[in-house]
Amino acid sequence: MKYLKTLFTFLAFSNIALACNVSLFSRIYIVKPDNLTMKDLVKASDCSRDVNSKIFHFLKSGRGTITSAMLLEHVLDSAVTIEPQKIVVEDFTSFLERSLNFTSDRKIISLSLVTGAPTVSLLNNQFLSSTCSECTKPGNSTAKLNITNALENTNTTQWINIQVGVRAHVFKAASNIPAFTKIENNGLLLEEDIYTSEPAKFASSFSELKYRQIVRPVQKGQPIELTSTMPYAVVKSGETIKIITKSSNISIETTGICLEQGHVDQLIRIKNLNSNKIFSAKIVDKNTARIDL
CATH class of the missing domain: 3.90.1210 (Type Iii Antifreeze Protein Isoform Hplc 12)
Structure with a gap:
């Protein structure tokens, strides 16, 4: 008993690492990076908290293809076994824009899974696809996600709320x-x-x-x-203004007096200085009004 106690104490305080295993997802799509927890990135593990934490933070900050060799180098523990040997981490927004064939004039402004999950994670042999009939126009839409496994003949559906911007x-x-x-x-x-x-x-x-x-x-x-x-009013009552009378083939320019104030595109009453006739004309700018015949 004394020997076992001494051995356990030695192992606990020495640099000798105990063999352990970490199981990860083969592909991880990050939906909400600020809400990630250990279980979102690490599928299963019997390793120490320190090892799990190092792997978690590496996956959280990494994007692209991450190999188990890269993780082992980061963990600095040769006794750890990590499966699978290759993990792909990608921002979910990038995947969805590519999957839905977004062009450069469209972009996902915000999104959230209906379940509230911060990731969409796949195992080996699982494939993710998406459809969204309303995502061609700006505004709020709902996209359908399909996770399929052809080998096991399974299909799982999830829904995601999307705000599309143009x-x-x-x-x-x-x-x-x-x-x-x-x-x-x-x-x-x-x-x-x-x-x-x-x-x-x-x-x-x-x-x-x-x-x-x-x-x-x-x-x-x-x-x-x-x-x-x-x-705002660009002309005031009593101001002189140029009047352009236009038809399909002629344009006549005269001068008048504004009988009321008005803003651009507003019809106001104007008195023609030559004929003294009063008529309505549309304000074009602070110097001009127009009559379309």
Whole structure:
């Protein structure tokens, strides 16, 4: 008994490693990297907590093909047996975009498994595929995941919620813009492409923002939403304005007096200075109104 006690004490405090085994998944798709736990990456193990922790952190930070030899070199313990010999770790978003044939103008903005799991893990001979009929357009969709094993003739289905974004050309605030700032030139703005699930919220050309004013403060770098702007009056009652009358084959230019204020694209009453007639014309900019015949 004294001998056994001495042996156990020696093994516990010496550098002699006890043989142990670690079983891993053959392929791991990371859905939520911040929510990973040991059981998400290590299928089974009878090794020490230190060995398991080293393997867990290596897999958590690694991407691509990871061999058991690489893990053993990291663990620094030749008595550990790791199976399988090759593990593939990939971000699930990348897999799904590739599987659903996303082009460069589409991107997954966010996703989550209905089960809440932070990974999709496969064993040998399992294959993962996905389908999503609604993922061709921006917005919220649900994709179907199929995990099949042809050798065992099994099929497992999972569902995942996806927010799909499309590439949109937007205008961002070049600096903090206070409320009621008038947008008359693009010096306040920076142009940039972003991915958004609601492209209609943003102006795609400067002409959509010109002669509008910010109705609530916009922080530097924030995209300008159309709902955060409103048109302001570019002409006032009593001001002189150029009037262009256009038809299919003629264009006549005259001058008039605004009888009311108005913003771009608004119809206002104008008095022709030559004929003294009063008519309605649409404001084009701060100097021009148009009549389409």
